[in-house]
Amino acid sequence: MADVLESPVYARIYATIRRVPRGRVCTYGEIARAAGAGGPRQVGFALRHSFDRRLPWHRILNAAGQIRAPGASGARQRALLAAEGVRFTARGRIDLRRFGWVAPWPAGELPR
DNA sequence: CGTCTGACGATAT
DNA sequence: TATATCGCCAGAC
Numbered sequence: 001m002a003d004v005l006e007s008p009v010y011a012r013i014y015a016t017i018r019r020v021p022r023g024r025v026c027t028y029g030e031i032a033r034a035a036g037a038g039g040p041r042q043v044g045f046a047l048r049h050s051f052d053r054r055l056p057w058h059r060i061l062n063a064a065g066q067i068r069a070p071g072a073s074g075a076r077q078r079a080l081l082a083a084e085g086v087r088f089t090a091r092g093r094i095d096l097r098r099f100g101w102v103a104p105w106p107a108g109e110l111p112r
Numbered sequence: 113c114g115t116c117t118g119a120c121g122a123t124a125t
Numbered sequence: 126t127a128t129a130t131c132g133c134c135a136g137a138c
Contacts, residue, residue: 004136028120038134040120045135047119060119068119077119091126 005049013037013046016103020059023084024101025094027063034103044068059101065094 004010012035020026028040037043047057047069058080062068069077082088086099 009135032120041118041133042120042135044119057119062119063121070119073119 005046009035009037009042010046013043014050014053014055017043017047017055017057017060019103020056020101022056023086023099025059025061025065025081025086025096025099026101026103027061027096028068029063030102031060034105061094061096063096065096065100066092 013031016031016035017026028043031043032038032040035043037046043060047055047060050057058069058077067074067077078088078092081094086094088094
């Protein structure tokens with residue numbers, strides 16, 4: 001199990017994702033910044049390889065407020081979000097000004 | 113090492 | 126608003 005996903009950076013990525021509140025959403029880029037990850041694509045990688053990790057993975061969208069999860073996951077994501085009260089625009093996007101959540105402080109650090 | 117891929121993001125058009 | 130392009134970066138091989 002010497003999985004790369006067990007490294008500290010992934011632990012921070014997952015920890016940050018777990019902080020996204022129900023009914024709110026966050027972007028790949030914001031998670032990456034707050035977790036001190038290499039970048040948005042690393043967050044995508046983390047999610048793609050994270051079955052069964054008790055993560056609110058469906059609350060992660062791209063910077064345009066669009067679902068980027070591939071295939072069936074996309075439809076599932078949309079349903080999960082709708083179930084938490086997140087509303088979509090007519091063209092299937094989410095208004096980040098309204099549902100967006102920004103990490104208050106970087107993972108690992110505490111406010112002072 | 114070099115090359116390719118991708119659940120990204122910013123910018124130009 | 127949509128598409129094209131480029132920058133970015135971890136992993137896979």
